[in-house]
Amino acid sequence: MAWYTRGFAPYVPARARQAQARREARALAKQGEALDPVQIEGRAIARTFWGQAWCRHIETYSDYSNRLPRGRTYARNGSVLDLKLEPGRVRARVMGSTLYRVKVDVAPLDPRRWKALVGGCAGEIDSVVELLSGTLSDGVMTRLCHPDSGLFPAAQQLTMSCSCPDYAGLCKHLAAVLYGIGARLDRQPELLFELRGVDKLDLVSATTGAALTSKQGGADELRGDRLADIFGIELDGEAAPEAVAAPPVKPAVARRRKAAASPLTPGDEGGAPATEQRRRAARSPAPKARPGGEGVSQGRTPGAERLAGPRAKKPARRREVRSQVEELADAIEALAKARARDFAALDRALARRRR
Secondary structure, three states, X not given: OOOOOOOOOOOOOHHHHHHHHHHHHHHHHHOOOOOOOOOOOOOOOOOOHHHHHHHHHHOOOHHHOOOHHHHHHHHHOOOEEEEEEEOOEEEEEEEOOOEEEEEEEEOOOOHHHHHHHHHHOOOOOOOHHHHHHOOOOHHHHHHHOOXXXXXXXXXXXXXXXXXXXXXXXXXXXXXXXXXXXXXXXXXXXXXXXXHOOOOOHHHHHHHHHHHHHHHHOOOOOOOHHHHHHHHOOOXXXXXXXXXXXXXXXXXXXXXXXXXXXXXXXXXXXXXOOHHHHHHHHHHOOOOOOOHHHOOOOOOOOHHHHHHHHHHHHHHHHHHHHHHHHHHHHHHHHHHHHHHHHHHHHHHHHHHHHHO
C-alpha cells in the first residue's frame, strides 16, 4: 500500500472500510477469537442515561474537540470491530486503512472521592435497578456525573495508545473507542463501575443502612413513643420503659434474690440446704390475722405485699415491648429479602441483555 510523505495511509472510503472490516472479522473468527463489536443503529450513539452521560463527558475534553467528530463517524459506521471493558482498562480493535489495536488505561477512582459520593447518596438510591437505569432524582444523578467530583474520569486520568501512525494524543481510532464505550454502557451500564474500580452495591448498601438506622432509632434507645410511631399502635397510659434493657434492681431486692438463689452448704450456718429450709417454711402454719382485719394476710409477708403491685405490671410491659421489637426485626428481615429479590431480578435482566 502506498503511503503519503507525511507517513499517513491514503484515505479509505467508509463503504470500503466496512467491507474490509467484515473480512477481518471473519478471518479472526476462524482463528478462534471472540469479537465483541460496537453496533450502533441510527445516528444516536447512546440512548440510555449512562451512555449519554459518558458521551457528554468526553466531549468536555477541550484538548480533543477537533478529533472527536471523526471518532463519532468511525463509531457509527461499525469500524470498532472489538471492544472489551475490564477493571481499569479498555482493549479494542478499530478498522482504518488497516486493523489497529487501541489501548486505554483508566485510573481507579480515588477512595476518598468514592467515599464522599457514597455518603452524599446515602438514603437516595433504593435499588441497583434504579441506579443502573438512571431513574433517580436529578440531584443524585448530577452528583454522580459531576465532571470534577463524579464517577467519570478526567482527561489526564486516561492513558491512551493506538498502533496507527498518527502522532496526535487522540487519533480518530481512539476517539471511536471512547464513543464506543458510551454505546457499550447502553447495554451494560455496570461496566462503568468496574472500569473505575468501585462496587456499585456500596451506594445501595449506604441507603439500606441509613433506612434501617432511621427505622430502629438506635439500638440503645428504642423508646415506647418511637415504637408507637413505627407500628401505629398505642401503648398503655403509663410511661413506657426508657429502653428495652431491664430496669435496674434495687439493692434490697437484689440481696433477697441472691439469698434465695444461693443454697447453703451443710457446713454453713443454718446447717441445712436452702431447699430444706423452704420445705420447713411451707409446713409451718401461716401467721394468723389479727382481730379487726389488721395484720398480715395469710401466706404473704409485708415486703411481698408492698412489691406485688409494681412487680406485677413490669412483666406485662416487658412482654409488650419484646413483641414490638420482634415485629421490628421481622420488618428488617422483609426489607433484606426485598433487596435480595431486586438483585436477583437485576441479574436476570442483565443476563437477557447480554444474550
